[in-house]
Amino acid sequence: MSVTTDEDTAATTARPRRRQARGERRIQQLLGAAAEVFCRSGYTAASTNAIAREAGVSPGTLYQxxxxKEAIAIELGERLFHQMRETHGQVLTVEKAALPLDEMLDAALDPMIAFNCQNPAFLALIHSSDVPGKFVEEHDALHASLLTRVEELLAAYHPDLDADQRTRTATMTFALFKAGLELVLSHEGAERQAYITELKASLYRYLAPVIGTEGRALPSRNTP
Known part of the structure; x- marks a missing residue:
């Protein structure tokens, strides 16, 4: 009759964990390769063979x-959306209204621009006409959430701003950001930085007459 020791139990538990860690590393490797292929070829032209080749593995390994390809795009999209929601949740907050307009734009835009520069596959997937429907749904939900956050930030700067005007201003602000972001991503180095500066200047000139340039004193969270 065999006896199971604590050491045997620990070893048995450790093996699945190691396999899980290896599996997650492989998934990260495949998703990174997919991001490269989607950026280079677009979602439509990308293939699982191309992704496997980029990852340096066999197609059989990928299919494990x-x-x-759709499942890869959905998994990549879910992870990117998660990162993006975290980024926007930290920077698009009403607390930013305490900052002067130029400082708020720096604080809000820099992390968002950095995310997109580090993850160009995000826009590559968005611009694909046949991207999986789940990705489109996630994007639409995120877009609506971002517009709401921008509206809340505008309201914090200018509480008396008419609701319809606030919605139009938020929509236009987001449209200007997306248009400028396209230019930012299509350049590198000093030119990229120059377009970032132009994007911020454009938004500043647009928003200043509407919400002013000074930060606003926000009510204390401890106020009853």
């Missing part, structure tokens, strides 16, 4: 983790 993902059944098809």
């Amino acid at each position: 983790y993902f059944p098809n």
Whole structure:
């Protein structure tokens, strides 16, 4: 009759954990390769063979983790959306209204621009006409959430701003950001930085007449 020791139990538990860690590393490797292929070729032209080749693995290895290209795009999209929601949740807050307009734009835009520069696959997927429907749904939900956050920030700067005007201003602000972001991402080095400066200047000139340039004293959270 065999006896199971604590050491045996620990070893048995450790093996699945190591396998899980290896599996997650492989998934990260495949998603990173997919991001490269989607950026280079677009979602439509990308193939699982191209993704496997980019990752340096066989197609059979890829299929152990993902059944098809759509599943890869959905998993990549979910992770990117999670990161993006975290980024925007930290920077698009009403507390930013305590800052002067130019400082608020720096604080809000820099992390958002950095995210997109580090993850160009995000826009590559958004611009694909046949991207999986789940990705489109996630994007639409995120877009609506961002517009709401921008409206709340505008209201913090200018509480008396008419609701319709606030919605139009938020929509236009977001449209200007997206248009400027396209230019930022299409350049590198000093030119990229120059377009970032132009984007911030454009938004400053647009928003200043509407909400002013000074930060606003926000009510204390401890106020009853």
